Amino acid sequence: MSIYIDPEVAVSLRGYEVPERLGFGTAMAPVMFRAVCQDGCWSQGELIPYAPLTIDPAAKVLHYAQSCFEGMKAYRTAAGSIALFRPEKNAARMAYSAKRLCMPSVPESLFLDGVRTIAAYCANLVPGNRGESLYLRPFLIGTQADLTVSASTSYEFYVIASPSEAYHTGNMRLWVEREDARAAVGGTGDAKVGGNYAGSLLSVGRLKERGYDQSLWLNPADRSRVDELSGMNFFAVIEGKLHTPALSGSILEGITRNSLLKLARELGYDLVEGAIHIDTLLSQIASGVCTEAFACGTAAIISPISVIGDEAHSHELYQAPGPVAKALREALLDIQEGRAEDNFGWMQPVDPVNF
Numbered sequence: 001m002s003i004y005i006d007p008e009v010a011v012s013l014r015g016y017e018v019p020e021r022l023g024f025g026t027a028m029a030p031v032m033f034r035a036v037c038q039d040g041c042w043s044q045g046e047l048i049p050y051a052p053l054t055i056d057p058a059a060k061v062l063h064y065a066q067s068c069f070e071g072m073k074a075y076r077t078a079a080g081s082i083a084l085f086r087p088e089k090n091a092a093r094m095a096y097s098a099k100r101l102c103m104p105s106v107p108e109s110l111f112l113d114g115v116r117t118i119a120a121y122c123a124n125l126v127p128g129n130r131g132e133s134l135y136l137r138p139f140l141i142g143t144q145a146d147l148t149v150s151a152s153t154s155y156e157f158y159v160i161a162s163p164s165e166a167y168h169t170g171n172m173r174l175w176v177e178r179e180d181a182r183a184a185v186g187g188t189g190d191a192k193v194g195g196n197y198a199g200s201l202l203s204v205g206r207l208k209e210r211g212y213d214q215s216l217w218l219n220p221a222d223r224s225r226v227d228e229l230s231g232m233n234f235f236a237v238i239e240g241k242l243h244t245p246a247l248s249g250s251i252l253e254g255i256t257r258n259s260l261l262k263l264a265r266e267l268g269y270d271l272v273e274g275a276i277h278i279d280t281l282l283s284q285i286a287s288g289v290c291t292e293a294f295a296c297g298t299a300a301i302i303s304p305i306s307v308i309g310d311e312a313h314s315h316e317l318y319q320a321p322g323p324v325a326k327a328l329r330e331a332l333l334d335i336q337e338g339r340a341e342d343n344f345g346w347m348q349p350v351d352p353v354n355f
């Protein structure tokens with residue numbers, strides 16, 4: 001289907017100046033992509049000026065949280081062109097998340113039109129320093145105005161974009177969360193939905209008071225194994241092998257996680273996808289058997305972990321970032337920014353639209 005380009009888009013883009021200090025996800029591009037779905041039928045996609053949404057106060061999303069999202073980036077490559085990283089993986093994951101919340105999935109072609117169109121029109125807004133990007137945020141919401149508890153009959157799909165700096169978390173101190181659970185197996189833990197994030201915020205508030213940065217979530221059933229962070233997957237180097245928790249139903253499968261596993265295999269690391277018992281891990285850190293730990297996600301790529309602690313212990317990882325984290329981060333960023341051969345066929349060029 002063709003995409004409607006609102007004539008005001010050119011005006012918005014011409015009048016826009018990229019802020020000098022970008023931050024991450026703070027500055028918004030002046031345009032957005034939208035499509036609506038009524039009773040299962042999708043409208044034409046359109047690129048329109050960025051503006052507040054008009055939403056009925058009784059819209060289902062506001063009460064029953066029919067809402068899912070994606071996070072991805074458009075990169076400026078070393079040659080100056082613009083490219084997306086594995087966008088079909090985001091399309092597939094959003095379809096999965098939508099299905100879990102009884103929402104119609106955004107067809108892959110519409111999703112890809114959305115992210116490509118906004119990246120193409122915002123090509124001049126894609127910053128080019130190492131680690132910078134145009135962060136893209138596709139999201140889908142149920143908009144039917146009706147307080148009955150049932151799936152909405154109408155939906156809106158948007159893609160907004162934010163020219164962003166590299167996302168630096170610094171070395172992270174993780175608090176082992178033994179009280180709350182982020183998500184339940186059979187619940188929405190493996191779907192990318194806003195409610196999972198809302199449920200994680202209380203834990204983060206508590207741990208900040210104790211001098212920590214992020215929660216390390218355990219498996220919800222008996223809190224004995226590591227699941228992940230609130231928005232990043234977990235890796236540890238133990239006896240020289242790269243370990244990550246196996247997908248369990250309460251872990252969101254990161255595209256960065258998936259990509260790092262493929263890269264690590266190519267780089268010759270021994271991989272273990274399996275259970276990481278928290279008490280074993282803590283003693284392996286204390287004894288030096290576990291030499292590094294890091295988290296990964298689209299925003300930061302890889303964030304080194306310097307401390308993992310709880311009420312009883314606080315164990316320091318002396319190599320943060322360690323050599324494995326550094327090597328994997330460089331290898332992935334080199335592909336994304338076009339300095340290294342894209343052997344996996346991950347990058348998809350976008351033709352810029354100029355004014």
Ligand SMILES: *Cc1c(COP(=O)(O)O)cnc(C)c1O
Binds near residue numbers: 071254256257
């Ligand atoms: C988005 C997300 C991740 C990371 O996924 P990427 O595709 O690598 O960005 C990890 N965990 C949770 C809970 C997430 O929501």
